[in-house]
Amino acid sequence: MAGFAKTGGDMSGVNLQGLVKAYGAVQVVHGIDLDVQEKEFVVLVGPSGCGKSTTLRMIAGLEEISDGDLTIDGRHVNRVAPKDRDVAMVFQNYALYPHLNVAENIAFGLRIRKTPKDDIAQQVQEVGGILGLTDYLERRPADLSGGQRQRVAMGRAIVRRPKVFLFDEPLSNLDAKLRTQMRAEIKRLHKRLGVTSIYVTHDQVEAMTLADRIVVMHDGRIEQIGTPMELFLNPANTFVAGFLGAPPMNMITAQIVAGDQGPVAEFGGQRIVLQPLPSLQNAVGKTVTVGIRPEFAKAVDDSQPDRVSIEVDLIETLGSEALVHATLQGAPFVIRTDTVGQMEALGRIGGFTVDAHLVKVFDGETGLALPGQVLNQ
Amino acid sequence: MTGLPDTPSAAGSGRKAREVRKPGRLQRITEHLRREWQIYAMLLPTVLWMVIFLYKPMYGLQIAFKDYSVFRGIANSPWIGLEHFETLFNNDQFLRALKNTIIMSAYGLLFGFPVPILLALMFNEVLSQTFKKSAQTIVYLPHFISSVIIAGIVMTAFSPSAGIVNTALGWFGLEPVYFLTKPEWFRPIFIGTGIWQEAGFQSIVYLAAIAGVSPTLYESAVVDGASRWQMMWKITIPSILPTIIIMLIIRIGNILEISFEMVILLYQPATYETADVVNTFIYRQGLQGGQYDFAAAAGLFNAVVAFVLVMTANTISKRYSRTSLW
Numbered sequence: 001m002a003g004f005a006k007t008g009g010d011m012s013g014v015n016l017q018g019l020v021k022a023y024g025a026v027q028v029v030h031g032i033d034l035d036v037q038e039k040e041f042v043v044l045v046g047p048s049g050c051g052k053s054t055t056l057r058m059i060a061g062l063e064e065i066s067d068g069d070l071t072i073d074g075r076h077v078n079r080v081a082p083k084d085r086d087v088a089m090v091f092q093n094y095a096l097y098p099h100l101n102v103a104e105n106i107a108f109g110l111r112i113r114k115t116p117k118d119d120i121a122q123q124v125q126e127v128g129g130i131l132g133l134t135d136y137l138e139r140r141p142a143d144l145s146g147g148q149r150q151r152v153a154m155g156r157a158i159v160r161r162p163k164v165f166l167f168d169e170p171l172s173n174l175d176a177k178l179r180t181q182m183r184a185e186i187k188r189l190h191k192r193l194g195v196t197s198i199y200v201t202h203d204q205v206e207a208m209t210l211a212d213r214i215v216v217m218h219d220g221r222i223e224q225i226g227t228p229m230e231l232f233l234n235p236a237n238t239f240v241a242g243f244l245g246a247p248p249m250n251m252i253t254a255q256i257v258a259g260d261q262g263p264v265a266e267f268g269g270q271r272i273v274l275q276p277l278p279s280l281q282n283a284v285g286k287t288v289t290v291g292i293r294p295e296f297a298k299a300v301d302d303s304q305p306d307r308v309s310i311e312v313d314l315i316e317t318l319g320s321e322a323l324v325h326a327t328l329q330g331a332p333f334v335i336r337t338d339t340v341g342q343m344e345a346l347g348r349i350g351g352f353t354v355d356a357h358l359v360k361v362f363d364g365e366t367g368l369a370l371p372g373q374v375l376n377q
Numbered sequence: 378m379t380g381l382p383d384t385p386s387a388a389g390s391g392r393k394a395r396e397v398r399k400p401g402r403l404q405r406i407t408e409h410l411r412r413e414w415q416i417y418a419m420l421l422p423t424v425l426w427m428v429i430f431l432y433k434p435m436y437g438l439q440i441a442f443k444d445y446s447v448f449r450g451i452a453n454s455p456w457i458g459l460e461h462f463e464t465l466f467n468n469d470q471f472l473r474a475l476k477n478t479i480i481m482s483a484y485g486l487l488f489g490f491p492v493p494i495l496l497a498l499m500f501n502e503v504l505s506q507t508f509k510k511s512a513q514t515i516v517y518l519p520h521f522i523s524s525v526i527i528a529g530i531v532m533t534a535f536s537p538s539a540g541i542v543n544t545a546l547g548w549f550g551l552e553p554v555y556f557l558t559k560p561e562w563f564r565p566i567f568i569g570t571g572i573w574q575e576a577g578f579q580s581i582v583y584l585a586a587i588a589g590v591s592p593t594l595y596e597s598a599v600v601d602g603a604s605r606w607q608m609m610w611k612i613t614i615p616s617i618l619p620t621i622i623i624m625l626i627i628r629i630g631n632i633l634e635i636s637f638e639m640v641i642l643l644y645q646p647a648t649y650e651t652a653d654v655v656n657t658f659i660y661r662q663g664l665q666g667g668q669y670d671f672a673a674a675a676g677l678f679n680a681v682v683a684f685v686l687v688m689t690a691n692t693i694s695k696r697y698s699r700t701s702l703w
């Protein structure tokens with residue numbers, strides 16, 4: 001086990017500078033800047049087609065880099081062959097060799113590198129032990145469950161002891177329960193091995209739970225980089241606000257007007273009091289997008305005077321919490337609320353209140369968060 | 378289609394099914410036919426074609442056991458048992474033809490079978506799409522040319538006066554050889570022609586199998602550090618191995634099926650010694666020599682051996698790969 005406790009002294013980061021990918025005249029990745037620290041677990045997340053896989057494949061060397069610079073462990077690797085970059089990749093469909101058994105699949109990379117036979121056998125045993133595959137080493141991939149196949153794919157990457165792990169949606173072929181389980185397992189493995197990892201997913205829950213830092217991508221560009229909580233509490237723009245969090249942040253189009261105590265967002269005759277920040281005061285008269293997380297809105301009944309009125313369409317009870325689906329200004333508005341001891345009150349919901357500092361205000365045109373609104377974790 | 382599995386499953390589960398189900402078997406079949414008659418109507422032309430052109434002629438097979446004369450007709454010719462077969466196995470020419478058939482098939486298998494596989498592997502490694510497409514078209518082409526023309530090309534190429542082969546030999550100061558009259562040259566030329574004509578086309582099967590291999594297997598291997606050569610040996614070949622085995626089994630099943638038009642087109646009495654195969658022997662005895670009953674016996678023998686081989690090949694295939702013709 002000793003060899004796998006941590007990768008030794010040569011730890012490494014990955015640095016992307018202005019990375020561009022173009023297929024002919026079509027540019028699909030428009031210049032990515034990202035600095036992944038050694039041992040860090042970075043998750044690239046974004047909607048389908050935003051260029052996550054392309055970026056990852058450029059790091060792996062499977063796609064040529066059209067422009068920009070890629071450094072791994074301080075070495076410029078734009079023109080270095082994949083095998084000499086010292087990275088290992090786990091693919092979405094596992095890419096297991098159907099004609100080889102589990103042990104041979106795990107050993108593939110070592111055998112290619114002409115590692116002595118005894119070493120291979122020992123390392124395969126070790127990795128098999130770490131991943132709980134010891135009983136399946138003789139089986140062919142076709143005779144394994146999805147989760148076991150996923151583990152073999154991980155084993156094949158781990159056994160090579162690379163400087164960097166690259167994952168391209170490794171869990172998306174698993175059912176929800178297994179995904180949760182494997183997610184935790186990947187997290188544990190990362191703690192144990194401490195290898196720099198770049199992980200691609202379009203599942204924001206996976207991103208939130210796994211990442212040291214999340215990179216939100218959209219249309220071949222980075223929208224925001226930060227820790228999961230940073231992104232959740234302080235999204236830089238409406239895209240990030242709408243992408244992270246389940247259900248996503250509620251968005252209301254409103255005008256900023258001057259109220260008695262400071263700026264107020266006004267829409268359809270209703271008002272939400274905002275923080276007295278200079279950036280918001282200066283925006284009086286402008287159209288903005290007001291963002292309220294379902295968790296931060298407090299459901300109230302009709303008797304509350306300073307409430308925002310909503311029309312409740314449906315209440316989904318999830319056990320300890322419920323989702324109140326309502327309509328506001330013709331758009332859906334969702335509130336997440338506790339259920340315990342409240343079931344009777346749920347039936348009387350007529351609106352919500354929200355603390356001024358929990359309301360995010362975004363520029364109506366650019367979608368960028370107005371400056372100064374920082375929520376501490 | 379929906380109704381079709383009904384009948385075999387009932388037949389398969391035997392007595393039990395018959396006890397459980399109320400309506401009799403015959404009744405169910407009529408019911409089934411009434412429901413699905415359109416499908417059977419579509420099948421009818423093929424069945425008729427097979428009956429008229431494949432099964433009805435089999436009636437004539439009996440002349441292999443008769444002293445057949447055209448004037449008496451098939452039915453009135455007297456039975457003579459296995460006499461023709463005895464003659465057959467005492468006939469040196471037949472034994473020679475049998476030997477030639479087996480030798481040529483074996484060589485054909487040995488040299489001809491690997492070529493399409495190699496071609497497919499080579500095409501797979503070609504990076505330039507334009508070059509790949511042109512090369513493929515060129516090697517597929519001979520398949521679409523009539524055997525007569527192919528034979529004409531071969532005869533011209535090997536001709537002692539104007540042929541390219543002898544011209545080339547002449548550059549090295551060698552005497553011209555009349556290849557097509559030399560028994561020792563017949564087999565190489567015949568097998569080479571067969572490879573030239575069919576290898577490209579046969580490589581399509583393997584190319585299709587290669588195309589079915591998931592590209593991520595190669596990508597994963599690239600990241601793991603495999604060279605193209607290693608990927609060919611460790612991924613491509615193992616992945617198409619089942620296809621190779623099935624093709625081999627089918628080929629073994631057809632071992633007596635020498636393409637005899639090509640033999641007829643290329644051979645001549647001077648090369649009978651190595652060139653005459655069972656089918657050309659039958660052709661000469663039957664159609665040219667008028668010994669229909671004797672030729673029928675030889676043909677029947679050929680068919681029985683082929684039948685046994687196909688059955689064996691199919692059984693082995695079924696056991697090995699769970700893939701079979703029936």
Ligand SMILES: Nc1ncnc2c1ncn2[C@@H]1O[C@H](COP(=O)(O)OP(=O)(O)OP(=O)(O)O)[C@@H](O)[C@H]1O
Nearest residue numbers: 023026028046047048049050051052053054055202
């Ligand atoms: N060979 C190609 N030629 C042209 N465009 C391509 C090619 N490969 C990918 N693209 C485009 O690049 C964009 C990014 O693709 P990529 O596979 O990186 O998306 P992704 O973020 O991984 O999406 P997903 O979550 O669906 O996997 C897509 O719009 C895709 O259409």
Ligand SMILES: [Mg+2]
Nearest residue numbers: 052053054168
């Ligand atoms: Mg992708």
